[in-house]
Amino acid sequence: MEKSSAKEVRLVNLTKTFITSTRGEVHAVQNVNLTINPGEFVCLLGPSGCGKTTLLRMVAGFEMPSSGQILIDKDDVIAKTPDKRDLGMVFQNYALFPHLNVFQNIAYGLKIQKRPVAEIKQRVLDGLKTVKMDDFAERVPAQMSGGQQQRVALIRALVMHPGVLLFDEPLSNLDAKLRLYMREEIRRIQLEVGITTIYVTHDQSEAMAMSDKVVILKDGLIQQVGSPQEVYHLPRNEFVANFIGKANVLDAKLVSKTADSATIDLEGCQYTIPRTTPWNPGDTVRVVIRPEAVHMGKDEIKSEVLKTIYMGVSQDYWLSVQGKEFEVSDYNPSAKQVYRTGDTVGIGLDGKSLHILDSED
Ligand SMILES: Nc1ncnc2c1ncn2[C@@H]1O[C@H](COP(=O)(O)OP(=O)(O)O)[C@@H](O)[C@H]1O
Numbered sequence: 001m002e003k004s005s006a007k008e009v010r011l012v013n014l015t016k017t018f019i020t021s022t023r024g025e026v027h028a029v030q031n032v033n034l035t036i037n038p039g040e041f042v043c044l045l046g047p048s049g050c051g052k053t054t055l056l057r058m059v060a061g062f063e064m065p066s067s068g069q070i071l072i073d074k075d076d077v078i079a080k081t082p083d084k085r086d087l088g089m090v091f092q093n094y095a096l097f098p099h100l101n102v103f104q105n106i107a108y109g110l111k112i113q114k115r116p117v118a119e120i121k122q123r124v125l126d127g128l129k130t131v132k133m134d135d136f137a138e139r140v141p142a143q144m145s146g147g148q149q150q151r152v153a154l155i156r157a158l159v160m161h162p163g164v165l166l167f168d169e170p171l172s173n174l175d176a177k178l179r180l181y182m183r184e185e186i187r188r189i190q191l192e193v194g195i196t197t198i199y200v201t202h203d204q205s206e207a208m209a210m211s212d213k214v215v216i217l218k219d220g221l222i223q224q225v226g227s228p229q230e231v232y233h234l235p236r237n238e239f240v241a242n243f244i245g246k247a248n249v250l251d252a253k254l255v256s257k258t259a260d261s262a263t264i265d266l267e268g269c270q271y272t273i274p275r276t277t278p279w280n281p282g283d284t285v286r287v288v289i290r291p292e293a294v295h296m297g298k299d300e301i302k303s304e305v306l307k308t309i310y311m312g313v314s315q316d317y318w319l320s321v322q323g324k325e326f327e328v329s330d331y332n333p334s335a336k337q338v339y340r341t342g343d344t345v346g347i348g349l350d351g352k353s354l355h356i357l358d359s360e361d
Pocket residue numbers: 018019020026027028046047048049050051052053054055
């Protein structure tokens with residue numbers, strides 16, 4: 001398909017407060033500041049009710065912000081109706097016209113724009129080729145699977161050559177296997193067209209697999225913006241650490257630090273983490289430890305096995321450390337010693353895989 005004239009989207013202090021009769025003021029989106037660069041794929045990620053849809057609907061023009069600005073290529077679009085914002089949108093329920101066939105569905109917007117017939121045909125067929133659905137032009141939505149309908153909805157948005165593409169949980173209605181296929185398909189086409197994309201999901205693995213940048217929201221507030229590697233390995237707070245994957249958080253004492261490393265004491269063992277920290281020697285710090293970053297059967301931190309489950313790919317353990325449950329995933333268990341409930345086991349850690357939380361909350 002043709003390259004997009006990818007646009008920049010900038011949100012400045014964007015806020016939406018709903019006044020409700022039952023819940024009073026609902027702060028759906030609070031003071032969001034975010035820049036989405038031209039051609040970037042950005043996921044808005046967070047639990048149900050955190051404000052993802054409200055944020056996307058404000059960008060699309062279906063919801064009026066309470067305050068703040070939405071700049072598309074530096075142009076404030078708040079006063080513009082959705083059709084004047086140069087956006088394409090793909091919804092969870094596909095929103096295809098049931099009585100129109102695939103060709104007519106995709107051609108719909110171009111016809112309204114009164115494009116020449118030959119051009120419409122060219123663009124629609126070109127789009128169908130992109131999703132390998134050349135043979136589907138005559139079918140109506142009821143004759144297609146959910147995944148096929150969603151590909152048609154995607155092409156229908158793209159043939160308009162918008163500067164920005166918006167998705168709201170587009171894969172939620174598909175089964176697990178098709179979701180995996182479709183996320184690759186959407187990302188492949190997005191990269192091919194080079195279009196700026198804002199993609200809403202509550203599925204962290206989807207966000208990790210697809211995004212250049214992940215925006216994690218909670219209660220309408222941005223918790224962290226970063227690459228998948230940053231939000232996983234360097235979470236800003238405990239919420240992010242737990243929302244993206246699983247995390248153990250233990251208390252440790254900061255022993256010393258240099259310009260680019262910090263040494264901590266954790267249960268009498270010292271580890272050097274190769275990054276700076278805002279904390280000072282003597283401070284108690286909270287350390288994020290991923291379940292897959294723990295070595296079982298080492299002579300470091302003593303623990304007791306509370307529970308264990310064989311998962312095939314890993315042997316999972318719930319240990320007791322600092323009086324809390326501490327999860328470990330020991331991969332490739334057929335090559336390892338397996339421990340049982342009640343066993344005492346020493347665990348080992350690598351400074352490189354530890355992360356000290358910056359904030360107190
Ligand atoms: N039209 C509305 N009127 C009142 N409250 C709303 C409205 N739309 C959304 N909300 C509330 O705003 C919050 C954010 O909702 P939403 O943006 O749909 O979250 P998400 O898409 O992340 O699940 C929720 O508390 C929701 O109940």
